[in-house]
Amino acid sequence: MAKADGYIFWYNKRWHDYCGTTPQEMEGWGWQSVHEPEMLPSVLERWKAAIAMGQRFEMEFPLKGADGVFRPFLTQIEPLRGRDGQVVRWFGTNIEVTAQRAVEEALQNTNDELKTLAAERDATLRQLQEGVIVTDETGRITFVNAAAERIHGVIKLDVEPKDYVQAYGLFTMEGEPYPLDLLPIYRALNNRETVSGARWKIRRPDGSEVHALGDASPVYADDGALIGAVLTIHDDTERHAAEQQLAEGVRTQELLIAELNHRVKNAFAVVKSIVSQSLKRHEVPVEVQTKIDERLQAYANAHSRLMAGQWDQASLHELADEILGHHAHEGRVRIDGPPVMLPARQAIAISMAFYELMTNAFKHGALAAPKGRVDLTWAIGETNGPRINVEWRELHGPPVSAPNSKGFGTFIIDRALAAEMSGKVSMKYDPEGYRWALDAPLPQNESTGSAA
Numbered sequence: 001m002a003k004a005d006g007y008i009f010w011y012n013k014r015w016h017d018y019c020g021t022t023p024q025e026m027e028g029w030g031w032q033s034v035h036e037p038e039m040l041p042s043v044l045e046r047w048k049a050a051i052a053m054g055q056r057f058e059m060e061f062p063l064k065g066a067d068g069v070f071r072p073f074l075t076q077i078e079p080l081r082g083r084d085g086q087v088v089r090w091f092g093t094n095i096e097v098t099a100q101r102a103v104e105e106a107l108q109n110t111n112d113e114l115k116t117l118a119a120e121r122d123a124t125l126r127q128l129q130e131g132v133i134v135t136d137e138t139g140r141i142t143f144v145n146a147a148a149e150r151i152h153g154v155i156k157l158d159v160e161p162k163d164y165v166q167a168y169g170l171f172t173m174e175g176e177p178y179p180l181d182l183l184p185i186y187r188a189l190n191n192r193e194t195v196s197g198a199r200w201k202i203r204r205p206d207g208s209e210v211h212a213l214g215d216a217s218p219v220y221a222d223d224g225a226l227i228g229a230v231l232t233i234h235d236d237t238e239r240h241a242a243e244q245q246l247a248e249g250v251r252t253q254e255l256l257i258a259e260l261n262h263r264v265k266n267a268f269a270v271v272k273s274i275v276s277q278s279l280k281r282h283e284v285p286v287e288v289q290t291k292i293d294e295r296l297q298a299y300a301n302a303h304s305r306l307m308a309g310q311w312d313q314a315s316l317h318e319l320a321d322e323i324l325g326h327h328a329h330e331g332r333v334r335i336d337g338p339p340v341m342l343p344a345r346q347a348i349a350i351s352m353a354f355y356e357l358m359t360n361a362f363k364h365g366a367l368a369a370p371k372g373r374v375d376l377t378w379a380i381g382e383t384n385g386p387r388i389n390v391e392w393r394e395l396h397g398p399p400v401s402a403p404n405s406k407g408f409g410t411f412i413i414d415r416a417l418a419a420e421m422s423g424k425v426s427m428k429y430d431p432e433g434y435r436w437a438l439d440a441p442l443p444q445n446e447s448t449g450s451a452a
Contacts, residue, residue, distance in 0.1 A: 002077075002090040006051045015094065020066025034064045047077075054079050054087045060097065071098045131214075131233035137226050139189050151212065151235050153204030161186055169203035173211075184216035188229040192218050199236070211240040314347035316340040320376055323354045327374075332367060337378035340388060346443045349420040350390075356409040357392050357436060365434050366397030372433075386442035387423075394433035402429045 002008040007028050016022065019034045032040060039061050050057035057077040062070035077092035131148030135141050139161035149155040152168050159167045161180065170178040180186055184195040194217040202210040213236040219228045319342070320335045327333040342350065354376075358367070366372030378390040394400075403410070413436065418425045423440020 002092070004051075004087045004089065006047065006090065018065055018096075019063065036062045036064070036070055050077070051087075051090075054081075057090075057092070063094065071096055072101055073097065131231075131235075133185065133231040133233070134219075134228060135185065135189065135230075136228045137189075139186070139229075142228070148233055151210055151233055152202055153206060153208070161189070169205070171201040171203060173199055173201060175201065184214055185229050185231040188216040188218045188231070189226075192226070194218070209237075210235055211237045313341045313343055316342055316347075316350070316378065319347060319351050320354055323351065324358055324374070324376065327358075327367065332372070333374045333376065335376050337390075338380055340378065340380070340442075343443050346421055349417050350438075353413045353417045353438075356412045360409060361394055361397075361434075364398075365400060366394035369397045372397035380442060388438075388440055388442045390438040392434075392436040394435070397433050399431065400429045400434045 001010045008031060009027060011023065011026050016026070019026075021030075021034065025033070032044070035043060043059060043061055046059055047057055049055075056079065058075070060072060060074045063073045064070050073094045074097050075092060075094050077090050079087040080089040080091055082088045129147055131151045132143070132145040133141060133148050134143035141157055141159045144155045144157065154168070156167045161183075164170060164183060164186065165178050165180060170183065172178055178200055181190070184198040187193040187195050194215075196215045198214050198216070200212050200214075202212050204210065212233050214231055214233040216229060216231045218226055219230055221227045317335065317337065317339065324333045324335060358374075361367040361372075361374055366374055373395050375391070375393040375395065377393075378388060381387045381389055406414075414425045414427070417423075417438065418440075421438065421440035421443070423438055426437045426439075428435040
């Protein structure tokens with residue numbers, strides 16, 4: 001407590017305990033000894049001004065403790081007035097605010113870090129090529145990056161869910177206004193869903209349309225509370241157009257293949273008729289005529305299957321049997337291996353290889369000799385995943401040697417097949433007969449995604 005002129009005549013015990021002082025040392029203006037020298041002139045100036053004007057005094061400044069450490073205190077001094085309104089006493093309190101200032105500093109540091117993180121996040125999201133839209137927990141749009149603005153042709157913030165469709169021109173793939181409850185970002189917010197691979201159309205303000213492909217997911221705080229949702233958008237317009245062109249191309253190709261297949265069948269029929277008439281005129285035995293006719297028909301059937309290209313998968317054994325089965329029944333070809341289903345593209349490739357191998361065997365290899373034979377076998381192994389090993393081995397045929405040049409047939413059984421099967425083809429021209437082998441990963445069934 002102080003007199004009207006500011007002369008302090010009483011301190012409580014806690015003051016002396018903190019400062020390590022005595023009443024005699026503090027009486028009057030002795031309190032200056034526990035103030036920080038740099039701030040003392042400012043304190044004196046403001047205290048004397050308050051005394052002169054009889055006004056309340058409040059200031060924060062450091063006070064030295066008994067341990068010699070200065071700590072921040074909030075000092076508040078109120079004037080006590082007599083009946084005439086004049087100041088007769090001053091009553092003051094000093095409250096240490098060290099903990100409060102530490103908390104305030106920590107909060108400020110945290111706020112600064114959050115602002116930095118938010119700025120870094122915004123900068124990062126703005127650089128992404130994918131469109132990004134962020135909402136708060138109510139669904140209001142709070143952030144739209146540059147890519148999303150480019151995709152939509154417009155940027156609008158603070159848009160509520162009920163206005164999404166109109167504000168951003170959202171339509172179904174059929175061209176109808178997109179139902180709100182089906183919108184990916186609405187489902188993420190309202191149903192807590194994670195939506196992937198959604199498709200929709202965006203009609204820009206200039207009238208152009210964008211095919212969009214996007215994902216949406218809810219965003220949660222550490223305590224599990226929903227704090228918003230995020231939508232990522234990819235401009236799928238070019239890919240969609242290419243897909244449509246490809247689909248149209250495939251339809252055209254199927255028509256052309258069907259027409260070509262029809263004509264090839266007719267050509268085979270004509271060849272069979274010509275061969276049949278010629279054999280009859282030369283009085284060739286019926287059994288010989290039958291064998292020739294069957295072989296021609298087998299080739300026609302194999303060609304028809306290859307040209308059709310309409311099955312999803314095929315049995316490797318059936319492919320081999322269709323091309324070589326006739327000779328297997330004669331005992332000249334052995335076909336053996338576990339059940340293996342091949343996707344359509346690999347089935348076509350290996351069918352063509354078998355056909356070329358058989359043709360070569362009849363022209364130059366084991367099947368050109370009366371006692372020659374072929375072993376066609378395959379097995380499944382495990383080397384860095386399931387693999388298929390196919391072997392064609394010719395026995396008891398004429399001597400063979402590597403050709404001087406490689407033709408189209410060699411391309412089919414070597415590079416083309418290796419590329420289609422993602423495998424490796426090897427060929428050996430051994431004295432006892434030609435050997436061909438394929439080592440490749442076991443193809444995945446395209447319709448199920450499982451190993452064939």
